[in-house]
Amino acid sequence: MALLGVQSLIYGVDDLEAASRFYDDFGLAATRRDAAVVEYTLEDGASVVLRRNDDPALPARFTSAPGVREVIWGVDTSAALEALGASLAADRKVTRDADGTLHTTDASGIAIGFRVFARKPLEAVTSTENAPGQVRRWNEHRRWVRRAQPRCMNHVVFGVPDVDAAATFYRERLGFRVTDVSRGLGVFLRCDGRAEHHSIFFLKTGIVSWHHVAFAVQNIDEVMVGADHMQRCGWKSDLGVGRHRISSSVFYYVNNPAGGMSEYSADTDYLTDAWQPRLWEPKFGNWHWVGKVPDAFMNEPDWDVSIIDDPTRPFAELSAGAPAAKPMNNG
Numbered sequence: 001m002a003l004l005g006v007q008s009l010i011y012g013v014d015d016l017e018a019a020s021r022f023y024d025d026f027g028l029a030a031t032r033r034d035a036a037v038v039e040y041t042l043e044d045g046a047s048v049v050l051r052r053n054d055d056p057a058l059p060a061r062f063t064s065a066p067g068v069r070e071v072i073w074g075v076d077t078s079a080a081l082e083a084l085g086a087s088l089a090a091d092r093k094v095t096r097d098a099d100g101t102l103h104t105t106d107a108s109g110i111a112i113g114f115r116v117f118a119r120k121p122l123e124a125v126t127s128t129e130n131a132p133g134q135v136r137r138w139n140e141h142r143r144w145v146r147r148a149q150p151r152c153m154n155h156v157v158f159g160v161p162d163v164d165a166a167a168t169f170y171r172e173r174l175g176f177r178v179t180d181v182s183r184g185l186g187v188f189l190r191c192d193g194r195a196e197h198h199s200i201f202f203l204k205t206g207i208v209s210w211h212h213v214a215f216a217v218q219n220i221d222e223v224m225v226g227a228d229h230m231q232r233c234g235w236k237s238d239l240g241v242g243r244h245r246i247s248s249s250v251f252y253y254v255n256n257p258a259g260g261m262s263e264y265s266a267d268t269d270y271l272t273d274a275w276q277p278r279l280w281e282p283k284f285g286n287w288h289w290v291g292k293v294p295d296a297f298m299n300e301p302d303w304d305v306s307i308i309d310d311p312t313r314p315f316a317e318l319s320a321g322a323p324a325a326k327p328m329n330n331g
């Protein structure tokens, strides 16, 4: 079995007009737009679906705030879909649509689904960097774009009270790999059919909540073009442009009227099963600022990252400072 990432991200929204204006401005291409539904399709065939909060087609709410109501994960074959459905039905209710899509809930009560996904390959676009002693472009400026064009979804993020229960379900029942742990903050996991650093991140919070989705764009220039355009359209960002040390990706998060945030992401790490998960001090691992350094980061955080000796070690134990890890010289 391979899970090929998020095949469809389904929102229930308070204001369909505002939510669709946001994703139009963000750079997604609408492939359906009517009074009840707006749907966007990405280059790899994955979709973002906006429905009104009271649409009976949506599953039951798992949180009171507006946001994502269901995550449909893509499965590579129908045999794998059937096997997964049979295995999940052992201890939870699994329902099936006429088109074969399976629906159930994860360990946190979040609505999830599965359907066969013929994920389209992404076209390679070369962007070359110059550096002292390493000139890759002579007599040629960078390739500029007018708008960000998100190409695929890299990951989704939910807040959950029990990070270990959430992560264990995805690891043991859905075949996800733990890729990194942020001490006290949460666990990053990658599904087996994708190489981006994480497909889902569980953030430790008091209640189950929707947090954000990350869309991959080509490079840092496109993150900046997207950030410029979203600001000109009046959309707000609390964090600005920066880079995560965990995953290496450049980010720009925008507050989304559909709920939570939507992130432009560029230059993420791609991993194989040879990757060894790291344990990160959260301030050091999560943020490296490109623009103005926030007041809380004016004291440089400790360079604190180590290799986790066993990816099944509980988040709670790792967060308590157990000697679970081998220090890395990363400075």
Ligand SMILES: [Fe+2]
Pocket (backbone or CB within 6 Å): 155, 157, 212, 213, 214, 263
């Ligand atoms: Fe993210």
